Amino acid sequence: MAFSRKSLGIPYAVFLVVFVAAPLLFLFYYAFTDGQGQFTMQNLLHFFTDPNTLGTLYYSFSIAIVTTVVCLLLAYPVAYILATSRLRQRSVILMLFVMPMWINFSLRITALKEILNVLEGNLAMYPFLNAVIGMTYDFLPFMILPLYTTISRLDGALREAAMDLGANDVQTFLRVTLPLSVPGIISGVSMVFLPAMTNYVVLDMLYNSTYIMGSLIGSYFAAYNWHGGSMISLILLAMICLFTLLSGSVEEEGSARGALL
Amino acid sequence: MEKKDTIIELRGVSKVFEDNGFKAVDNFNLEVKRGEFVTFLGPSGCGKTTTLRMIAGFDKPTEGDILLNGESIVGLPPYRRPINTVFQRYALFPHMNVFDNIAFGLRQKKTAKDVIVRKVKHVLELVDLEGFEERGIGTLSGGQQQRIAIARALVNEPEILLLDEPLGALDLKMRKEMQLELKSMHDKLGITFIYVTHDQEEALTMSDKIVVMSEGRTQQIGTPEDIYNEPVNAFVADFIGESNIFNGMMTGHLKARFCGGEFSCVDDYEEGTHITAVVRPEDVEITKPGEGTITGVVDSVIFKGIHYEITVLSGRNEIVIQTVRNATVGDRVGLRVDPENIHIMLAEDHTNKFYADINPDFRLEYNGHRIETSLTKIIRGSKRREDGTVVDAAGEVLEPGRVRILVSIQPQDIEMTDDQDAGLVQGTISNLIYKGDHYSYIIHTELEQDFVVDDEDLWNMDDRVGLLMPVDKMTFTLKRK
Incomplete structure (x- = not known):
C-alpha cells in the first residue's frame, strides 16, 4: 500500500470521533429520549416551563455578563497602559498579571475564600458578589492578554495620524484606538463570558448556595437524571454556539485581523 | 520675482x-x-x-x-x-x-x-x-x-x-x-x-x-x-550621486596633485594645502594610454543600460567611470578630466589612509611587508582558530582577498629614512612645503599612493626615501569587499 500523507490524519480523525462527535451524539440521544429510550420533547419543554431552570439561566447570564463587564473595565486600562508605555519592564508587569494562572486553581480560590471570609464574615450573605469576585479573579488574565496583544499591535503611527489631523488624546482614543481594539475586546469577552456561563466550581468552592447553569447540570447528573441534564447541556451549547457565531461575524465586519493569544 | x-x-x-x-x-x-x-x-x-x-x-x-x-x-x-x-x-x-x-x-x-x-x-x-x-x-x-x-x-x-x-x-x-x-x-x-x-x-x-x-x-x-x-565636504559629495573622492594637495596655481597625477583645476587654494578632490564618474574621460593625465588598467566593466560603469585601477587608486563607450577588462587606458569637472575642497584632515591586505597566513601585509601586529588584536572579537585561520566575532572567516584593513596614520607619525628597505613603503618626495614649524611632504610611492608626511628636517625634492610607520600609531578598520 502506498504511503499517503492523508494517513497522518488518522489519529486526529479517531480523536475527533471518540472525544467530540460520539459524546455529542450521546448528548443528543439522551436529550431527546426518556428513561425507556423513547423519543420525547418532554425534556425540552421542561426546560422552558420550569421556573427553576429559567431562573438559573437568567441568574447565570447575569453573573456572566457582570463578570465580563467587570473584567473588561479592569483589563482595558491595564492592557492599554502596558501596551502603549515605553516601560522596559512592561513584559514583567504583564507577567505579574498573568502569573496567578500558573498557580493551582483550587489553591487560588481557597485563598480567595479565606480573604473574603475575613472581609465579609459570612460568605453566604453575598452570593452574587462572591461569584463575580471569584470569576473575575479567575478570568482576568484571559481578558488582559488578548487586549494587550491587540493594542500593542496597533501601529503607533495611527494614533499620531489622528493627532496630526486635529484629534486630542481623548478623541484619538475614541475614534482610533478603541474601534481598532474591538477584535481584542471580542476575543477577551468570549474567553471570559463563555467559561463564566458554565464554570460552577468557583461558586462551589466559595460555599455558594446559588445555582448557575453549570451547577444545575451537575446536580441533574448527580441525581442520575441524564436526560434532563443532557438537554440543559445541549441548550447551553446551542447558546454558546450562537454567541460565538455572533461575535465572530462582528469581528469579521470590524476588521480582518484576528486577535487571539 | x-x-x-x-x-x-x-x-x-x-x-x-x-x-x-x-x-x-x-x-x-x-x-x-x-x-x-x-x-x-x-x-x-x-x-x-x-x-x-x-x-x-x-x-x-x-x-x-x-x-x-x-x-x-x-x-x-x-x-x-x-x-x-x-x-x-x-x-x-x-x-x-x-x-x-x-x-x-x-x-x-x-x-x-x-x-x-x-x-x-x-x-x-x-x-x-x-x-x-x-x-x-x-x-x-x-x-x-x-x-x-x-x-x-x-x-x-x-x-x-x-x-x-x-x-x-x-x-x-x-x-x-x-x-x-x-x-x-x-x-x-x-x-x-x-x-x-x-x-x-x-x-x-x-x-x-x-x-x-x-x-x-x-x-x-x-x-x-x-x-x-559644489559639495562642501566629502560626505555630501559621496552621498549625492556617485563620486570619486581623492585626498591630495595643491601643487601650484590651479594645480592639484591627487590619484597619482597632477591635474589642472579651477578652484584655487594656497600651494601645499591639503585638499579633497571630487570627480563625478560621468566626468572622467578614457583616452589612449599616455594621452591622459594618469594611466591605469580596466578592472571591471558593467553594462548599466544607458551607460557602462567602468572601474579603472591606477596604482592603488580605484576610479569609477560612467561612459557610453565600452572598454575591455585588462586594457591599459589613459584618464583625463576637464579642469571644470574637478571639484576641489579643503580636506577635513590629512590622515593617510591605505589598504593593507590579509595574507594567506592571516597576517597583515602592505607592499609585501608584514605589519607587525596580529589580526586578533585589531579586530574586536576575532579569534585565531587552531588551523591558523582568523574568524570575526560572528565566526566568519576573514578571507584574504575578500577582506581588507583600512589603515589610518597621521602625517606627523610617519618618519622618513634614507634606508629605503627599512620602510614599509618607498617613494619619491614629489612635493614639499614649509608650514612654519615643519615641512609638509608628499611622498609619491610606486604603488601610486601618495603619503603626506610632516617632518621638521629639510629633505630634497626627488629624494628617494623609505617611510617608517610605527604600528602603535596606526588605527585599523575592517573593510569587506
Whole structure:
C-alpha cells in the first residue's frame, strides 16, 4: 500500500470521533429520549416551563455578563497602559498579571475564600458578589492578554495620524484606538463570558448556595437524571454556539485581523 | 520675482532621546520660505525624521526653538498645529473607508457636512482617485493608499505639508510617477512641502532646497544644483550621486596633485594645502594610454543600460567611470578630466589612509611587508582558530582577498629614512612645503599612493626615501569587499 500523507490524519480523525462527535451524539440521544429510550420533547419543554431552570439561566447570564463587564473595565486600562508605555519592564508587569494562572486553581480560590471570609464574615450573605469576585479573579488574565496583544499591535503611527489631523488624546482614543481594539475586546469577552456561563466550581468552592447553569447540570447528573441534564447541556451549547457565531461575524465586519493569544 | 516670507524657522534645534541619551539632532538651523519644497536628505539615522517629527509636534526639541510665522510652536501639541503629515507607511485608519479617512480632519474641525462632501470629492480628484469614497482601505493598492494619505493631509489645507519618506514603499516605476505628481501638486497648490528621503535622486528631482544631514548635523543647505556641483565636504559629495573622492594637495596655481597625477583645476587654494578632490564618474574621460593625465588598467566593466560603469585601477587608486563607450577588462587606458569637472575642497584632515591586505597566513601585509601586529588584536572579537585561520566575532572567516584593513596614520607619525628597505613603503618626495614649524611632504610611492608626511628636517625634492610607520600609531578598520 502506498504511503499517503492523508494517513497522518488518522489519529486526529479517531480523536475527533471518540472525544467530540460520539459524546455529542450521546448528548443528543439522551436529550431527546426518556428513561425507556423513547423519543420525547418532554425534556425540552421542561426546560422552558420550569421556573427553576429559567431562573438559573437568567441568574447565570447575569453573573456572566457582570463578570465580563467587570473584567473588561479592569483589563482595558491595564492592557492599554502596558501596551502603549515605553516601560522596559512592561513584559514583567504583564507577567505579574498573568502569573496567578500558573498557580493551582483550587489553591487560588481557597485563598480567595479565606480573604473574603475575613472581609465579609459570612460568605453566604453575598452570593452574587462572591461569584463575580471569584470569576473575575479567575478570568482576568484571559481578558488582559488578548487586549494587550491587540493594542500593542496597533501601529503607533495611527494614533499620531489622528493627532496630526486635529484629534486630542481623548478623541484619538475614541475614534482610533478603541474601534481598532474591538477584535481584542471580542476575543477577551468570549474567553471570559463563555467559561463564566458554565464554570460552577468557583461558586462551589466559595460555599455558594446559588445555582448557575453549570451547577444545575451537575446536580441533574448527580441525581442520575441524564436526560434532563443532557438537554440543559445541549441548550447551553446551542447558546454558546450562537454567541460565538455572533461575535465572530462582528469581528469579521470590524476588521480582518484576528486577535487571539 | 515676488518676495517670499519665512513660514517656518528652526533655531538651534537639538534633540536628545531620554531613554538612551542618543543625540539625534544637533544644533539644526533652517529657514523655510512660504511655498518652498524643502527636502531633508541623509542616510538612515541622520536625524531627518526626528527633525520632521519635531516640526509636526510628535517629538519635543531638547534645545532650540521652532517658529511658525514668527511664533514659537514648541509648546503646541500636534493637533493644534496647522501642519499635516503624510506618514511613511501611510497610517490610514483601517476601520474607516476612504471617505471617512479623508474626512477625519474636517470632522474634527466640525466642518459642515455638505462642505466635507465637496472637499473630499475635490481632493480625490486632485489625487486622481475620483469615486473611491466608499472603498475600504484594505482593497487599495500601495500607490492608491499613498494617494489617499496625501489627500487626507491636503484636504485640511495645511500651511505646511510634511512628507516622511512617502514613496519608500512603492516600486521604482510608481515612485518615479509619484515624484512628478507630487511636484506638480506642489506647484499647483502653493503649499510649503517639507520632504524627508534618503534617496538622493528623489531629492534632486523634486526640491527647491535640499538639506543634507549626517549624524544629526546639517552638512549642506542649498539648491539641488549647488549640492550636486559644489559639495562642501566629502560626505555630501559621496552621498549625492556617485563620486570619486581623492585626498591630495595643491601643487601650484590651479594645480592639484591627487590619484597619482597632477591635474589642472579651477578652484584655487594656497600651494601645499591639503585638499579633497571630487570627480563625478560621468566626468572622467578614457583616452589612449599616455594621452591622459594618469594611466591605469580596466578592472571591471558593467553594462548599466544607458551607460557602462567602468572601474579603472591606477596604482592603488580605484576610479569609477560612467561612459557610453565600452572598454575591455585588462586594457591599459589613459584618464583625463576637464579642469571644470574637478571639484576641489579643503580636506577635513590629512590622515593617510591605505589598504593593507590579509595574507594567506592571516597576517597583515602592505607592499609585501608584514605589519607587525596580529589580526586578533585589531579586530574586536576575532579569534585565531587552531588551523591558523582568523574568524570575526560572528565566526566568519576573514578571507584574504575578500577582506581588507583600512589603515589610518597621521602625517606627523610617519618618519622618513634614507634606508629605503627599512620602510614599509618607498617613494619619491614629489612635493614639499614649509608650514612654519615643519615641512609638509608628499611622498609619491610606486604603488601610486601618495603619503603626506610632516617632518621638521629639510629633505630634497626627488629624494628617494623609505617611510617608517610605527604600528602603535596606526588605527585599523575592517573593510569587506
